[in-house]
Amino acid sequence: MTNEIITTAAGLAGLLQQQRRAFDAAGAVSAAERRRRIQTAIDLLVKYHKPLVDAMDADFGGRPKGYSLMNDVLGSLTSLKYARDHFEPWMASEPRTPFPPYDQLGAQAWVMYQPKGTVGIIGTWNAPLFTLFSPLASALAAGNRAILKPSEVVSCTAQVVAEAVVDMFDPLEVGVVTGGPDMGEIFTSQPFDHIVFTGSTQVGKAVMRNAAQNLVPVTLELGGKSPTIVARSADLATAAFRIAAAKASNGGQLCVNPDVVYVAREQLEAFVAALKRSFGELFPSVAGNPDMVAVVNARHLARVESYVSDAVQAGARVECAPAPLAADVAGRHRPLSIVIDPPQGAKIMQEEIFGPAVVVKPFEAIDAVIADINSRPRPLALYYFGEDEAEQQRVLEHTLSGGVTINEAMFHAAMEDAPFGGVGDSGMGHYHGREGFLEFSHARTVFKAPAYDPRREWGLLPPYSEHFLAMMEAQVTP
Numbered sequence: 001m002t003n004e005i006i007t008t009a010a011g012l013a014g015l016l017q018q019q020r021r022a023f024d025a026a027g028a029v030s031a032a033e034r035r036r037r038i039q040t041a042i043d044l045l046v047k048y049h050k051p052l053v054d055a056m057d058a059d060f061g062g063r064p065k066g067y068s069l070m071n072d073v074l075g076s077l078t079s080l081k082y083a084r085d086h087f088e089p090w091m092a093s094e095p096r097t098p099f100p101p102y103d104q105l106g107a108q109a110w111v112m113y114q115p116k117g118t119v120g121i122i123g124t125w126n127a128p129l130f131t132l133f134s135p136l137a138s139a140l141a142a143g144n145r146a147i148l149k150p151s152e153v154v155s156c157t158a159q160v161v162a163e164a165v166v167d168m169f170d171p172l173e174v175g176v177v178t179g180g181p182d183m184g185e186i187f188t189s190q191p192f193d194h195i196v197f198t199g200s201t202q203v204g205k206a207v208m209r210n211a212a213q214n215l216v217p218v219t220l221e222l223g224g225k226s227p228t229i230v231a232r233s234a235d236l237a238t239a240a241f242r243i244a245a246a247k248a249s250n251g252g253q254l255c256v257n258p259d260v261v262y263v264a265r266e267q268l269e270a271f272v273a274a275l276k277r278s279f280g281e282l283f284p285s286v287a288g289n290p291d292m293v294a295v296v297n298a299r300h301l302a303r304v305e306s307y308v309s310d311a312v313q314a315g316a317r318v319e320c321a322p323a324p325l326a327a328d329v330a331g332r333h334r335p336l337s338i339v340i341d342p343p344q345g346a347k348i349m350q351e352e353i354f355g356p357a358v359v360v361k362p363f364e365a366i367d368a369v370i371a372d373i374n375s376r377p378r379p380l381a382l383y384y385f386g387e388d389e390a391e392q393q394r395v396l397e398h399t400l401s402g403g404v405t406i407n408e409a410m411f412h413a414a415m416e417d418a419p420f421g422g423v424g425d426s427g428m429g430h431y432h433g434r435e436g437f438l439e440f441s442h443a444r445t446v447f448k449a450p451a452y453d454p455r456r457e458w459g460l461l462p463p464y465s466e467h468f469l470a471m472m473e474a475q476v477t478p
Contacts, residue, residue: 006147007179009186046077048160064291082432095109109445137436142437150176188206195218220427220428223354226381243275256413264362275360295333318337334355334356339357374398378401392406
């Protein structure tokens with residue numbers, strides 16, 4: 001079958017059907033076959049990395065090539081190479097203990113990990129390669145086939161990804177679909193064996209509703225207002241710099257970006273000054289700065305700016321780092337808006353910012369911070385800066401989030417040997433590492449009976465006797 005870019009519902013349905021037939025005909029997927037498929041994805045990124053980087057720059061209207069290489073190309077390669085080099089032991093069946101008395105009679109039991117079939121992967125615009133190829137690494141390691149759907153928001157990147165997949169892959173192994181929201185709706189309504197979606201919570205709910213019509217399991221990587229606690233025991237300058245570096249990453253357009261920063265009230269002004277100074281060190285200027293990532297499009301820029309203006313109208317103070325920028329500046333580069341103590345009802349306290357702004361909230365006691373975090377939907381990430389081990393443990397034990405980084409921000413999401421995923425409104429399921437392999441595998445229990453069957457001799461088959469009833473009653477113990 002010749003690979004081609006699929007753009008229609010009929011084409012998608014046909015490709016999925018052909019992949020399923022190929023999957024059923026092939027049977028077990030060897031380690032060598034899985035490794036070859038993963039290596040093909042690696043080779044694709046190596047071959048096409050320059051046009052992909054150029055496409056991301058064009059889509060964003062300004063995205064440093066070095067950043068795109070680091071975040072999307074090398075981030076994806078790291079996931080793929082880790083899976084390639086570690087998946088084989090994960091494939092092994094696991095022996096389990098048969099139940100009595102069969103455990104004494106030669107019975108055997110084990111769990112085998114089989115691929116599910118075809119995994120549909122929907123990428124997002126903010127990390128257009130990573131959100132496709134990182135979950136693909138786990139799906140291929142588990143022996144699955146896949147169909148990719150790049151985000152239409154970054155249309156140039158989507159086109160290069162599609163052309164690269166068509167060039168490098170057999171479509172019965174990995175295919176590609178392009179199109180807008182209508183195609184996304186069609187995609188998530190197909191009877192895949194698993195669907196991965198990265199994006200907003202609102203769209204994630206729609207994906208889950210569509211998938212439910214076919215009882216398709218989903219992995220949802222969503223987001224939320226990731227809280228960041230700067231405890232009294234923290235080094236204020238270090239915390240401010242690391243938070244500034246996180247907000248500088250991708251123009252704040254990352255699902256694990258710090259969103260609300262809690263700072264002790266008596267340290268509030270010192271922290272704001274340190275955050276402004278740190279961000280200014282990274283970006284001394286804004287307009288025309290080639291090191292800054294622009295807001296992806298006018299709609300998202302208007303959304304972020306509306307959150308900030310709403311907060312000002314509600315009584316919040318806003319500081320800009322490195323400095324305020326004239327409203328009529330060309331392009332979509334913006335300084336970091338530091339929104340200080342907005343009221344709880346402000347839009348910026350209700351919606352994920354996903355852009356060059358951050359909220360700073362003063363606190364009196366750590367328990368009040370914990371209560372505020374727990375009053376909100378579960379976030380994808382939580383960050384704690386501080387050296388008080390007891391307080392740190394209290395935060396870990398009394399909050400729930402997808403992942404945690406201590407004395408840094410976002411680093412947990414870069415770990416390949418640990419699961420990455422959300423909880424509650426921030427998503428479900430994982431990829432990365434062995435947990436990603438398990439996510440896309442069917443854990444199949446196998447029981448192999450012994451030659452000798454003791455049930456009739458022991459009176460365990462009908463007709464049931466009084467002796468049988470007495471034996472059963474005797475087993476009812478605390």
